Amino acid sequence: MTRTARHGADGPPAVARGRRPATSRENVARAALDLFNRQGYDETTVDEIAAAVGVSRRTFFRYYDSKREVVWGEFDAELVRLEEKLASASTDEPMMDVLRRAVVATNRFGAGELDELRIRMGLISSVPTLVAHSAVRYAEWCDVVAGFVAGRIGGAPDDLGPQTVARAALGAAMAAFTCWARYDTDDLTGEVDRAFRLLATGFDEDRLRG
Amino acid sequence: MTRTARHGADGPPAVARGRRPATSRENVARAALDLFNRQGYDETTVDEIAAAVGVSRRTFFRYYDSKREVVWGEFDAELVRLEEKLASASTDEPMMDVLRRAVVATNRFGAGELDELRIRMGLISSVPTLVAHSAVRYAEWCDVVAGFVAGRIGGAPDDLGPQTVARAALGAAMAAFTCWARYDTDDLTGEVDRAFRLLATGFDEDRLRG
DNA sequence: CAATTTATAGCACCGAATGCCAAAATGGAA
């Protein structure tokens, strides 16, 4: 991260020296998502976003490293929360239960955030460029889960066991998210919960039908 | 696919009219992989690949739609084989057993192919651009599996059940592949088999340790 | 006012990718 203190979450407020920022990450994201939503992701150029915000193209790239990153918002923070939940869980609770509850917990959103989240997830799961980029972001998510699993069963996070669990868990989470984003169900956490319960039963065919 | 008959697999041989191709997909792939392997993917420009093959940059893009596609070789054909295996399986055999055996079967490679495959998989799982693109390719794989699962348990391929199984299965396959590509084990199918058995037992903790 | 700090704008540049058109190379028919 080469981002300045202004964009980060930590550090003292540090009274504003120097020139004031012309906008904010939130502002840029709002303008960009609005354009993506109206005219499509690929049909929206960085120049247009910058113009909509009222800054230069070069400045856009100081707020977001790339056009695709805009859609991901503050995903980093969610990763940290997941890691904390997993680390603080009781070692008595079965591994897959801990995992399910942690993923469910990190994906609770207020009613006000759901609309924007649905737009974001709809884009991420349908625009090829963003589908592609999601693999990079989700790899970080996988690393967190693999680390947790390795801690539980022993061995390295890169071993087959932890890797299989982590990537399969990611698959379950992605399935829940895309189903939620596409259909009208408001119950995101419910979908996540169901997906992880299916996963933990080894995809029992009767349960899948039920 | 806007590719000409020459590159496709079907249609009559159709005696060569017109100008002869200056090279072939295989040729381009060999030259490209060699360069990727020696100097890195990002450090290799399309111009270099084209020069190595002895064609123009523009012609390179007639053999492969993009630089990243080169690494994927003839992945399409493998998809077709997977679909056939799944469709021809006995309906008596448990779903997850069918799936495991089909994936194992479509990933048997001769000793001569393994070295190149390891290079391909090493790139796919380590170069960010290719990690990203893998999501697009693997989405097609998921569609095949989700279709199979939906056929077994009823409902639409887009429903939560089939999507969860398909994406989790993909995760297991990816875990097996990356572990195989990184370590020295020559037993690719063994890794795939193990990953899918873990998946089908719901990640039993004892089995994971064993 | 001057010095320092921070953010911005603008420019040049690179590489991937696409559309377009002319030229080369081949086989077949007149």
Next chain:
DNA sequence: TTCCATTTTGGCATTCGGTGCTATAAATTG
């Protein structure tokens, strides 16, 4: 052989995302 249809190639212009560099604008502090 000559002409034509066919197919591939090559080169050019263009678009777009992304990066490095530099000058400048705006703000606080002394």
